[in-house]
Amino acid sequence: EAQVTQxxxxxxxxxxxxxxxxxxxxxxxxxxxxxxxxxxxxLRQIYYSMNVEVTDKGDVPEGYKVSRKEKRNFPLILESPSxxxxxxxFCASSLRGSGISSSYTFGSGTRLTVV
Amino acid sequence: RKEVEQDxxxxxxxxxxxxxxxxxxxxxxxxxxxxxxxDCRKEPKLLMSVYSSGNEDGRFTAQLNRASQYISLLIRDSxxxxxxxxxxxxxxxxYQLIWGAGTKLIIKP
Numbered sequence: 298e299a300q301v302t303q304x305x306x307x308x309x310x311x312x313x314x315x316x317x318x319x320x321x322x323x324x325x326x327x328x329x330x331x332x333x334x335x336x337x338x339x340l341r342q343i344y345y346s347m348n349v350e351v352t353d354k355g356d357v358p359e360g361y362k363v364s365r366k367e368k369r370n371f372p373l374i375l376e377s378p379s380x381x382x383x384x385x386x387f388c389a390s391s392l393r394g395s396g397i398s399s400s401y402t403f404g405s406g407t408r409l410t411v412v
Numbered sequence: 413r414k415e416v417e418q419d420x421x422x423x424x425x426x427x428x429x430x431x432x433x434x435x436x437x438x439x440x441x442x443x444x445x446x447x448x449x450x451d452c453r454k455e456p457k458l459l460m461s462v463y464s465s466g467n468e469d470g471r472f473t474a475q476l477n478r479a480s481q482y483i484s485l486l487i488r489d490s491x492x493x494x495x496x497x498x499x500x501x502x503x504x505x506x507y508q509l510i511w512g513a514g515t516k517l518i519i520k521p
Binding site for chain 2: 332337338339340341342345355385387400401403404405406408
């Protein structure tokens with residue numbers, strides 16, 4: 298089944314403790330992206346990757362890191378999480394980032410709480 | 413002004429009714445458009461792309477008005493299962509997607 302898999306689904310952690318949220322897709326998509334979703338703000342892009350070893354900042358990259366060593370994986374790293382990073386996170390992929398009708402496939406989301 | 417703006421709702425609509433909601437966009441989010449559907453606490457899923465000539469998919473019709481810079485979504489004969497948040501999305505010239513905050517729709521029996 299074609300899908301984007303995120304783990305974990307739920308995570309409660311303490312301020313400052315490094316964590317990684319994994320994202321993997323099995324569709325050979327070139328483009329992958331991380332979003333956070335907060336009430337009333339919609340989806341905001343954190344980082345995106347057009348292909349292997351190519352990453353770029355989105356609208357809200359502060360406090361996050363990513364890597365794209367392989368096409369299928371795009372982990373999101375919080376080196377020192379803070380309470381303002383409490384949010385619902387989504388990973389998404391598409392065949393390519395460009396193109397008029399490139400639609401995104403989303404992972405199931407990771408609900409992160411930083412206390 | 414937000415680049416993609418939607419009325420957050422909620423829109424409370426009786427089952428079987430027709431409901432329409434709009435989304436306005438700025439010039440920076442105007443290359444192409446989509447409607448996504450998001451159920452509570454779940455991931456967004458593509459509902460339909462929006463074409464310049466308007467397009468229809470079953471009970472759903474999407475329209476684009478470039479002169480007034482808005483897109484619309486019309487749902488006919490609404491079902492209980494249509495209850496969800498509908499996200500309006502514009503694509504910027506750098507191909508990044510810009511998301512509205514969503515309109516919540518509640519269909520009541």
